[in-house]
Amino acid sequence: MGMNVETVTTAPPKEISPSGMKVIWREIRKDRMAMISLVVLGIVLIAVYSAALFIDKDAVARVDVFSIYMDPSSAYWLGTDYGGRDVFKQLIIGTRNSFSISLGITVLTALIGLSAGLIAGYFGGWTDNIIMRVIDFVITLPQMMFIIVLVTIIPKFTVTTFILIMTLFLWTGKARLIRSKVLSERELDYVHASQTLGTPHWKIILYHILPNVSSLIIVNFTLNLAGNIGLETALTFLGFGLPESTPSLGTLIAYATNPEVLEYRWWIWLPASVMILILMLSINFIGQALKRAGDARQRRG
Amino acid sequence: MTLLKVEDLKVHFPIRGGFFRTVVDHVRAVDGVSFELEEGETYGLVGESGSGKSTTGKAIVKLNKVTSGKILFEGQDIANYSSRQIKPYRRDIQMIFQDPYSSLNPKKRVLDIIAEPLRNFERHSPGEEKKIIQDYLDKVGLSPDSIYKYPHEFSGGQRQRIGIARSLTLKPKLIIADEPVSALDVSVQAQVLNFLQDLQEEFKLTYLFVGHDLGVIRHMCDRMGVMYRGRLVEEGTSKEIYNNPQHIYTKRLIAAIPDLEPSVREEKAIARQKVSEEYEQSYSKYFDEKGRAYDLKPISTTHRVALP
Ligand SMILES: Nc1ncnc2c1ncn2[C@@H]1O[C@H](COP(=O)(O)OP(=O)(O)OP(=O)(O)O)[C@@H](O)[C@H]1O
Ligand SMILES: [Mg+2]
Numbered sequence: 001m002g003m004n005v006e007t008v009t010t011a012p013p014k015e016i017s018p019s020g021m022k023v024i025w026r027e028i029r030k031d032r033m034a035m036i037s038l039v040v041l042g043i044v045l046i047a048v049y050s051a052a053l054f055i056d057k058d059a060v061a062r063v064d065v066f067s068i069y070m071d072p073s074s075a076y077w078l079g080t081d082y083g084g085r086d087v088f089k090q091l092i093i094g095t096r097n098s099f100s101i102s103l104g105i106t107v108l109t110a111l112i113g114l115s116a117g118l119i120a121g122y123f124g125g126w127t128d129n130i131i132m133r134v135i136d137f138v139i140t141l142p143q144m145m146f147i148i149v150l151v152t153i154i155p156k157f158t159v160t161t162f163i164l165i166m167t168l169f170l171w172t173g174k175a176r177l178i179r180s181k182v183l184s185e186r187e188l189d190y191v192h193a194s195q196t197l198g199t200p201h202w203k204i205i206l207y208h209i210l211p212n213v214s215s216l217i218i219v220n221f222t223l224n225l226a227g228n229i230g231l232e233t234a235l236t237f238l239g240f241g242l243p244e245s246t247p248s249l250g251t252l253i254a255y256a257t258n259p260e261v262l263e264y265r266w267w268i269w270l271p272a273s274v275m276i277l278i279l280m281l282s283i284n285f286i287g288q289a290l291k292r293a294g295d296a297r298q299r300r301g
Numbered sequence: 302m303t304l305l306k307v308e309d310l311k312v313h314f315p316i317r318g319g320f321f322r323t324v325v326d327h328v329r330a331v332d333g334v335s336f337e338l339e340e341g342e343t344y345g346l347v348g349e350s351g352s353g354k355s356t357t358g359k360a361i362v363k364l365n366k367v368t369s370g371k372i373l374f375e376g377q378d379i380a381n382y383s384s385r386q387i388k389p390y391r392r393d394i395q396m397i398f399q400d401p402y403s404s405l406n407p408k409k410r411v412l413d414i415i416a417e418p419l420r421n422f423e424r425h426s427p428g429e430e431k432k433i434i435q436d437y438l439d440k441v442g443l444s445p446d447s448i449y450k451y452p453h454e455f456s457g458g459q460r461q462r463i464g465i466a467r468s469l470t471l472k473p474k475l476i477i478a479d480e481p482v483s484a485l486d487v488s489v490q491a492q493v494l495n496f497l498q499d500l501q502e503e504f505k506l507t508y509l510f511v512g513h514d515l516g517v518i519r520h521m522c523d524r525m526g527v528m529y530r531g532r533l534v535e536e537g538t539s540k541e542i543y544n545n546p547q548h549i550y551t552k553r554l555i556a557a558i559p560d561l562e563p564s565v566r567e568e569k570a571i572a573r574q575k576v577s578e579e580y581e582q583s584y585s586k587y588f589d590e591k592g593r594a595y596d597l598k599p600i601s602t603t604h605r606v607a608l609p
Binding site: 188189190192193194195196197198199200201208211212 | 359362363364384388391392394395396398399400403404405406407408409417418421422464467471
């Protein structure tokens with residue numbers, strides 16, 4: 001026990017202040033919607049991800065001509081689709097896929113955008129110039145056309161390829177956002193002070209500037225997470241996303257393009273739609289609370 | 302012994318404009334400034350806002366790129382050193398910043414703020430480090446318990462002391478103090494200034510003291526240089542500048558010092574009026590046709606003035 005206390009007091013100092021996390025937590029607790037959202041999101045995600053472990057993915061994707069368009073029953077909780085595939089299991093796997101895609105895109109774009117934004121903003125000059133020209137180039141590309149072309153030419157379209165393609169186009173916004181914040185941050189005297197104190201540039205970027213832009217990143221991260229779920233669903237719905245062999249919320253909702261399904265078999269597409277609504281709303285509510293935590297004037301806690 | 306010698310220092314910032322963001326002109330923030338600092342002395346740089354005082358100080362600590370000229374520290378020209386070459390000099394030349402609110406990282410504890418330079422140059426166990434930091438905190442008059450607090454828990458004056466403690470930990474030879482008290486309450490100003498003087502004695506420091514308040518500069522400095530539009534217009538001991546100003550700009554600067562004594566107020570107002578008139582009339586005598594001050598010419602062994 002004595003040893004324990006000893007190690008706590010002499011532990012190397014934390015680089016990031018704990019007060020930031022505390023403020024966020026307090027803000028979420030003060031906001032009932034955010035708190036409910038956090039609980040709901042937590043339950044849904046834990047349920048979906050653990051249930052997906054017990055579902056045989058290939059079996060779900062396999063066509064079974066003997067059980068086409070079955071109504072909900074104890075064997076098929078949400079019935080089956082035109083290929084005789086279990087809709088409930090597709091919903092589980094689909095939710096997992098959709099969320100993973102969104103998370104993957106958000107994490108990757110955040111990493112790339114953050115690195116590019118920090119470097120461009122901190123060093124400025126020609127480094128900034130090159131990075132900004134690359135961003136301008138990516139932005140001027142006709143994104144939709146590229147996505148459609150890539151979807152058509154890539155033979156085995158999976159979750160990973162989808163994440164990579166979307167990341168290719170979506171990191172630029174984050175990079176610009178971070179860059180503009182870093183540009184103003186690096187003019188502050190605490191950065192100048194670090195420079196005159198002999199702190200290397202990479203340390204200034206990671207340990208001084210990054211913590212000061214972290215609230216911006218966290219807020220942007222959550223709001224993007226919600227946005228990217230919608231993006232995946234929309235693209236898949238339009239037929240430029242995942243194939244039916246990889247179920248996602250988008251593929252399930254796409255069944256509703258068949259008027260017969262839309263009208264008489266709501267159990268195929270409605271649960272997926274509700275799931276999207278739940279995910280996006282709850283993430284957004286949490287994001288709003290985080291946003292307030294990042295801005296002292298709006299705080300409730 | 303000369304510790305720092307600045308020779309014909311120029312710092313020009315490009316102004317970009319037009320469609321291709323090309324350089325269309327330069328801001329001549331510092332345009333040919335020369336001065337010397339003896340070891341242990343305090344040299345003041347005064348001048349109105351935008352005259353290039355901070356830029357001069359920042360060029361010496363390499364926060365601004367030097368366009369041309371020399372910065373000799375102990376005889377070594379460090380003006381064009383790369384960031385790797387300059388590293389050993391970081392120990393010897395430190396800076397105290399103007400704004401105590403933005404010069405401390407709001408996300409760091411006092412311990413981490415003051416220990417930053419130490420961690421860059423020396424190896425200490427966490428226990429030793431803590432002890433060193435507490436010693437310095439004690440020296441700048443802050444409670445040693447404050448090491449786990451964050452900057453926002455302190456007042457402006459206390460923050461400036463934290464900044465001062467940070468600049469002292471490496472035992473520098475030269476400290477550039479960029480208006481260290483201008484953001485502080487008048488009641489705290491004197492306290493911090495006296496404290497800087499005490500430290501100077503204790504640590505044998507040399508100060509380059511930047512400010513726009515002539516009263517403060519006179520109180521602090523042995524010698525001073527008066528800056529105007531990126532150039533020195535007059536240089537001398539504090540007494541010379543104050544009692545015998547030669548350049549019209551210096552005269553105006555001194556006339557502008559407010560006087561608290563009611564008896565001389567009237568007198569002062571008249572004197573100010575006179576200087577103001579003289580300034581209008583003889584402006585062209587003191588500046589060349591481009592409005593640039595002339596080079597400094599010695600009028601005594603210590604006193605130099607920019608005259609044609
Ligand atoms: N990074 C920069 N880029 C462009 N111009 C700059 C830059 N830094 C300073 N300047 C310009 O250089 C001139 C001198 O600025 P400086 O900060 O040295 O003035 P100062 O004498 O310290 O004034 P103050 O008393 O207000 O602090 C100003 O005209 C300013 O606009
Ligand atoms: Mg200044």
